[in-house]
Amino acid sequence: MSNVRVRFAPSPTGFVHVGSLRTALYNYLFARHHGGKFVLRVEDTDRARYTEGAVENLLETLEWSGLSYDEGPENDGDFSPYYQSQRLNIYHEYIEKLISNNFAYPCFCSKERLEKMREEQIGKKLTPKYDGHCRYISGDELIKRRKSEDHVIRLKIPPEGITKVSDIIRGEVQFQNEMIDDQVLLKSDGFPTYHLANVVDDHLMGITHVIRGEEWLISTPKHIILYEYFGWPIPRFAHLPLLLNPDRSKLSKRQGDVAVEDYRKKGYLPEALLNFVALLGWNRGDDEEIFSLEELIADFSLERVNKSGAVFNIEKLNWMNGIYIRKLPEEKYLLIALETMKNNGIDAGNTRKNEQIALAVRNNIETFNDIKERSELFLGDGPLHYSENALEWIKPDSSKKVFTSMLTEIEKIPEITLEAFKSVMGNVQKETGLKGKEIWMPVRSALTGLTEGPELPQVIQIFGKDKILRLLEQAIRV
RNA sequence: GGCGCGUUCGUCUAGGGGUUUAGGACGCUGGCCUCUCACGCCGGUAACACGGGUUCGAAUCCCGUACGCGCUACCA
Numbered sequence: 001m002s003n004v005r006v007r008f009a010p011s012p013t014g015f016v017h018v019g020s021l022r023t024a025l026y027n028y029l030f031a032r033h034h035g036g037k038f039v040l041r042v043e044d045t046d047r048a049r050y051t052e053g054a055v056e057n058l059l060e061t062l063e064w065s066g067l068s069y070d071e072g073p074e075n076d077g078d079f080s081p082y083y084q085s086q087r088l089n090i091y092h093e094y095i096e097k098l099i100s101n102n103f104a105y106p107c108f109c110s111k112e113r114l115e116k117m118r119e120e121q122i123g124k125k126l127t128p129k130y131d132g133h134c135r136y137i138s139g140d141e142l143i144k145r146r147k148s149e150d151h152v153i154r155l156k157i158p159p160e161g162i163t164k165v166s167d168i169i170r171g172e173v174q175f176q177n178e179m180i181d182d183q184v185l186l187k188s189d190g191f192p193t194y195h196l197a198n199v200v201d202d203h204l205m206g207i208t209h210v211i212r213g214e215e216w217l218i219s220t221p222k223h224i225i226l227y228e229y230f231g232w233p234i235p236r237f238a239h240l241p242l243l244l245n246p247d248r249s250k251l252s253k254r255q256g257d258v259a260v261e262d263y264r265k266k267g268y269l270p271e272a273l274l275n276f277v278a279l280l281g282w283n284r285g286d287d288e289e290i291f292s293l294e295e296l297i298a299d300f301s302l303e304r305v306n307k308s309g310a311v312f313n314i315e316k317l318n319w320m321n322g323i324y325i326r327k328l329p330e331e332k333y334l335l336i337a338l339e340t341m342k343n344n345g346i347d348a349g350n351t352r353k354n355e356q357i358a359l360a361v362r363n364n365i366e367t368f369n370d371i372k373e374r375s376e377l378f379l380g381d382g383p384l385h386y387s388e389n390a391l392e393w394i395k396p397d398s399s400k401k402v403f404t405s406m407l408t409e410i411e412k413i414p415e416i417t418l419e420a421f422k423s424v425m426g427n428v429q430k431e432t433g434l435k436g437k438e439i440w441m442p443v444r445s446a447l448t449g450l451t452e453g454p455e456l457p458q459v460i461q462i463f464g465k466d467k468i469l470r471l472l473e474q475a476i477r478v
Numbered sequence: 479g480g481c482g483c484g485u486u487c488g489u490c491u492a493g494g495g496g497u498u499u500a501g502g503a504c505g506c507u508g509g510c511c512u513c514u515c516a517c518g519c520c521g522g523u524a525a526c527a528c529g530g531g532u533u534c535g536a537a538u539c540c541c542g543u544a545c546g547c548g549c550u551a552c553c554a
Contacts (some may be wrong), residue, residue, distance in 0.1 A: 011554045030532075111552080118550090127480045128550060152552050170483070179481055188550040194554050218482050218549045241484080247548065276490095279503090283491060289504045306491080309547065313489045316504040363517040389514095434485055440513025452515035 001237035004036025005206050008069070009198065010015045011043045015259035016061045018312065019213060019243040019251055022277040026240060027211050028067045029278075029300035039205060040072030042451060043198070044193045055083075061260050065270045066293060071205075079205040084197050091192040094200050095153050095185060095229070103229040104185060106142065106151045107134040127182035130154065152326045153186035155195070155222060163221035168209075168238040168302045175221040183222050191198055195219060198227040202235060211238045211302070214309075215250075238302045241281045242309040251312055267368025268317070272324040276317045280310040322366040334358055340368040346375050346461065351376075356462045360454040377448045378462050383474055392447035394478050398434060399442035406443065407472045416465050418457055447477035 008024040008170060031038035040062070042055060045362065059073065071077030081087060098104035107130070114130070121128045135156065137145070145151070157180045163174045171390065185196035192200075202210060217239040227234045243251040251258055257266070263273055275291055284291075291299070325333065337358035347352050361374035365461050393399060409424045410416070429435050444456055447468065453459065460468065 009554090014491080041531090041552065049553065107552095114551090122479055122550095125479045129480095150552095173482070175481080184548080184552050189552075191552085193552070198554095213548095214483070215548055239483085242548070244547080246489085250548070268543090279490065281490095285492070287492080289490090289503055308484050311489055313504070316490065319504055361516095364515075421544090435513095437513055442513095444514060448514095450514085454514095454516080456513065 003206075004031060004208050005032040005039060006036065006038040006209050006211055007032050007041050007202070007205065007207050008067075008471075009041045009043050009201075009212075010058060011046065011049070012051065012058050013049055014051040014054045015056070015261055016058055017251070018257050018260055018263070018273075018277060019258075019262060021065060021273070022243065022280060023213060023240060024062065024065075024067050025274055025278055025296075026282070026300070026302075026305070028069075029296050030209065030211060030302060031070075032297040033300050036208070037070045037077075038067075039077070039079075039207070040069040040082060041085045041201060041205070042073060042085075043194065044083055045076050045194065046195055047189065047191060057261070061264070064264055065274060067274075071305075083194070084201065087197070087435065088190060088192075091186065091196055091200055092190070095192075095196070098185070098229060099153065102156065104153050104155055105135055106137070106146050107154045107182075107184075108145055108149050108151045109133055129179075132182065135182070138299050150188045152184045152188050154182040155185050155226065155379065157182055157222070157225060163224055165217070165219070165220045165224060165237060168236055169241075169305050170217070170239060170307060173217065173220075175218075177221075179219055180225075183219075195222055195226070199223050199230075199232075203227070203230070203232045204339075207235055209236045209302075214239045214242050230326065238305070241306055241425070243277075243280060244309045244311045244462065246311055248309070248311065256312075256314065263317075267336075267370070268321050269324045269336075272317070272321040276320050280312065281306045290320070318366040325365060325368070326362065331389075332358075332361065337362075337371060338370055340371055342379075343374070344369075344372050346372065346379065346450065348378055353462055356458070360458045360462065364454070377450065378459070379451060384447075384449040384471055386445065386449045386478075387451065389451040390449050391478070393441045393445040393451065394475050396442075398432070398438065399446075400476055401432050402428060402434060402439055402442050403446060403472045403476045407469065407476070410465060410468060412473075414466075416460055416463075416468065418461060421457055421460050442475075447471050 006027045008027045010020050010024075026039050030036075041417060042058070044050070044055070055073070069075060071079065072082045076082070082345070095104065099106070113133075115129055118128045123213070131467055134154075158177050163175050163177055165175070167173060183195050184193050186192055220237060220239075224234055245251055245255040247255070257263060260273070264270075271293070274293065275296075278291065278296055279289060282300065282305050328336075338354055341354055346354070346357075348357055357375050357378050358371065360378075361371055364374050365371055393436070405428045406424060409427050413420045413424065425439070429439060432439065439471065440456060441451065444453065445451060446473045447456075447459060447463065463471075
């Protein structure tokens with residue numbers, strides 16, 4: 001397929017929804033796979049929902065995700081501006097064309113009248129839609145009222161017939177025209193609604209494939225009618241299945257994190273998040289689940305996108321993020337880990353030690369924020385609190401022997417190194433006649449207060465001689 | 479209420495009439511590794527919504543029912 005052009009057209013409402021991220025991803029993959037263009041267009045036509053800083057946040061989040069766009073706000077192509085709020089004159093121009101061709105008409109109805117009408121229709125079990133009250137106002141009256149009264153512009157839907165939507169994912173979907181509402185195209189404040197702006201811009205920007213969420217499927221016939229009225233070619237449509245809450249409702253804020261920024265803050269890797277959402281609705285057809293962006297680009301196709309909604313399963317995301325954390329080159333891992341520790345006030349005194357801690361907990365974390373909890377045992381300075389299980393390992397006389405023996409051995413050496421520690425433990429083994437669990441578990445319990453944790457040699461190095469001596473003394477007194 | 483879409487293990491999914499005792503992954507779980515936990519590796523658990531057709535044969539095709547979800551705004 002040549003000259004593919006797709007767009008991601010979010011509305012800047014303050015944060016980027018993970019569902020939007022997946023939509024952006026699929027658009028991006030489709031464009032890259034076909035060697036086409038990926039356009040970012042900001043759909044800021046709702047002044048009531050204007051949020052300070054939302055656009056900046058959108059751009060930054062997108063950059064963090066790694067989905068780079070070819071044309072958009074900070075990368076002007078041939079179709080700028082890419083903010084709909086800056087394209088108002090364009091929409092007005094096309095609205096006038098529609099009106100003069102009798103494809104759209106001004107509507108002066110009050111909100112109250114519309115609301116009452118809707119209630120009555122629902123009461124009568126009818127499809128709620130505009131009743132055409134202002135459809136046939138014409139001549140002088142129309143000119144006069146347009147000048148003096150607040151009004152919107154509505155799309156004039158053909159009263160009968162069928163509009164067919166051909167969807168790449170769902171096949172052909174048919175709609176009876178009589179069920180389609182005379183949608184508002186231009187609001188009384190002069191801003192376009194989504195329906196108008198999206199059709200005009202998609203055409204003007206040469207969009208070939210409209211890949212968007214399933215919630216748009218039902219309004220697609222309105223868009224198709226608009227394309228027909230304008231005499232424009234109709235792009236291909238692909239409506240993506242919804243992302244769901246655990247209770248299978250549309251993924252929303254109330255049931256956990258939905259903002260990409262939330263996942264970023266919690267220490268998820270963009271590669272992992274992308275890989276995870278890619279699999280919510282798409283798969284390659286084999287058993288592979290870990291994909292780099294490059295692999296996704298190579299293998300992605302809309303034909304393999306599912307029809308049904310997918311629950312956003314955080315457990316699997318966590319697992320996958322852990323995989324990515326362990327796959328990271330050590331340098332890159334350390335960079336992010338140290339940054340996380342710094343932001344959370346975790347500091348063992350020097351960089352070398354902080355690095356050792358980060359490395360020690362690496363296999364135990366699923367997100368970078370897990371470092372907080374996992375590094376606790378390295379940081380305390382005062383007396384140690386023992387868990388019940390640890391206490392069981394500390395109490396026996398044989399364990400006390402291990403501690404005293406280890407204490408004297410360690411006092412002999414100037415500094416704890418890996419080598420020194422090995423020989424210390426060797427000597428303790430000889431002296432006490434104990435080995436395996438009998439010797440290691442008491443030491444682990446005495447030093448960390450827990451019966452689980454990173455490998456002891458790693459722990460020991462980070463602790464250093466003084467702290468070890470202090471903890472052994474404490475354990476002996478138990 | 480109307481319109482539209484959907485329905486395979488708890489979750490993400492493979493499957494496109496016989497190769498299926500329905501495969502993989504997360505989770506849960508047993509084992510191995512090991513000083514422990516984790517990692518890793520090996521194994522187990524668990525599903526074709528229901529009812530009719532079509533066919534020699536249906537998870538796969540058709541119809542209906544049920545259930546779920548979405549839309550139903552001068553929001554996107």
